[in-house]
Amino acid sequence: MNAQDLKNSILQLAVQGKLVEQRAEEGTARELLEQIKLEKDQLIKDKKIKKSKPLPEITEDEIPFEIPESWEWVRVGEIGSLTRGSGIKRTEVIEDGYPCIRYGELYTTYRTKFEKTVSFVTKELFDKCHKIHTGDVAMTLTGENKTDIAMAVTYEGKDTIAMGGDMTCWSHHMMNPLYLVYFINSPYAISCKRNLATGDIIIHISNDKLATILMPVPPLEEQHRIVAKIEEILPYIDQYDKAYTKLEAFNKKFPEDMKKSILQMAMQGKLVEQRPEEGTADGLYEQIVAEKAQLIKDGKIKKEKPLPEIAEDEIPFEIPSSWRWVRFSEVMDVRDGTHDSPKYIETGIPLVTSKNISGGGLDFSNVKYISREDADKINERSNVDTGDILFAMIGSIGNPVIVNKDRVFCVKNVALFKNYDKSKMCIEYVYWFLYREQYIMKKVASGGVQSFISLKVFRNYLFPLPPLEEQKRIVAKIEELLPYCDQLIK
Structure with a gap:
């Protein structure tokens, strides 16, 4: 129950006569209503207010709830003007x-x-x-x-x-004005007002319709006590609201924090146990380096500039002894899409940018199109295949996607991660690493109005490399645990 729901409950109890006790010495609402009628008649006689239209009698089936015996049901228009x-x-x-x-x-x-x-x-x-x-x-x-x-x-x-x-x-009512205000703000009165109003988004209600709403009237002294009790309670509701807001913020943040913690444990080698029979990352690393060298020799990929050695003070956290710290482009082919702005046409080859990457997938609903000739030029350098990972590198950095290619497209200002050898690396493990790192990358991104991560940063980025079979077990454990985080959101 949020603070508004709690306040509504208090106001509803108030107008039902359940917030304070009734006291016989305070008289009855009938006596108060007789005084109000006399005063109203005199005001009409003195021409200080106009005589209102006759209001319909209150029928038994109209009464929405029971009220104390000392109270009375009246129509709003009978009280003042x-x-x-x-x-x-x-x-x-x-x-x-x-x-x-x-x-x-x-x-x-x-x-x-x-x-x-x-x-x-x-x-x-x-x-x-x-x-x-x-x-x-x-x-x-x-x-x-x-x-x-x-x-x-x-x-x-x-x-x-x-x-x-x-x-x-609402004037000349001879009532405690705050009781009237709290009544009008009660769930019952708001419901009445909305039921009588016309319009959908913008609603309107006339004085004539307002006047017909049924109102429970307590004796005047009881009205004062009801108001005093509400005003005694409201500060506590305000305190509750602040606490509830903090709790809601925590509950909203907790599932995402839990997901980050799971991924952090995964990348530190703490989510699953290490098994000697699965070998070491050093052995896997040598296989990948050999495959990369062969691809360079065959002219399928270009030789890169030598990457700097990993310094001790660069290492962000400890990993198991069977793992190895590497730079990303040592084990993954890291590229990006075009930085140019080809001419857009009405129909053609989709050009995917960061705005088309969201929710773990590609959205082609608002994509722009380029010619086949321009697309071929882009894809000579950065052709996207099924099983590759796309990662927004400009603007809304992150949102990694494992591609399941069902059409020809090319990419612009998007990082592209490709396996040198699909049998040597589990692409889902790379995906979850990037999913976790996107939060860090967003904080360290360069740029002013539009932040970005350069291709050089991606290629030099430190990557904790486990043995292949352990990568697969890590992914299986992540996919087992993360649905529980999603359930916490609901």
Whole structure:
């Protein structure tokens, strides 16, 4: 239960008479309603308020829930009067003058002094407008499917504020105004308001419809105690909200942190045991180096510049003795896509960029197209095959993808990782290494507005190399554990 749900529960208990006890010495709501009727009749007689339209009798099947015997059901329009605001145009607002409150300045604050939110109008316009007085309740009539309520208090010692359009003022009610505010904000009243409103995204309700809503009325002294109890509880709800928000943030972050921890253990050789019969990474490394040398000799790949020796202070963490630290391009063919911007055409060969890599796959729905001639030139250098890994190297760095090629395409500003020999390296192990490292790479990426990782960085990147069979067992264990992290999100 979040803080809003808890607050809703408190307000619902309040309007059902379950938040405080009833006291016989405080009289009954019927007595209060008789006083309100007498006062209202006198105000009508004195022409201070207009006589409202007759409201329908309350039938038994309309009553939504039980209330204490000392309470009464009435319609909102029977309590005081509802007066719609006057239209105040934006062009009529001035820098200083007589205070007014416009629709956009009314928020769910329960108590409002309007000291920072009010606008100002001339005295001439102020005199023409309907007013909000201290103790009145102001409500919006139009909004984005929500209820914005506030109780007008004062503005710099003035107890009268002009009221703009699309809101109404509930005045002359002889009730505790905050009880009315809490009632209007209760789940029951909000539901009533929405059921009576017209519109979908932007809803509107009229004063006439507001007036028909059923309201449970307690004796006045009990209203005061209900308000006091709510205001006693609300600070605790605020504290709960802060704690709940922290917990939600933790719960949201925890599955991803758990996934990172699993991958960290995997890359440190702590996720599965080492088995002597599976050999060592040194033996595997020699096989891969020999295969790479043969590919260079056959002219299938180009000879690279010598890579620097791995210094002791470069090594980020310890790995098992049967493993070996290598630089990425020692064991993987590391390339990238074109950096040029070929001419785009309406239909042709898809050109995949970082924006087309997401969620562990390739999205061709918004891809741009280039000619076959341009695509062939790009693919001479960076042809993508099934089983290769793509990794965004500019902008949103990361999002590794193991390619399952079902169409011809080429890549731009994307790192491409290819096996020298598919029988020597488990590409899924490389994928999970890159998946983990993307978080680190994002932090150390170069660039200002648009960050990037250079091809040189990828080729020199340190890579913990286990024996091949252990790579496969690591991948199997990762794929066994990660679904549990996904379940934590749900």
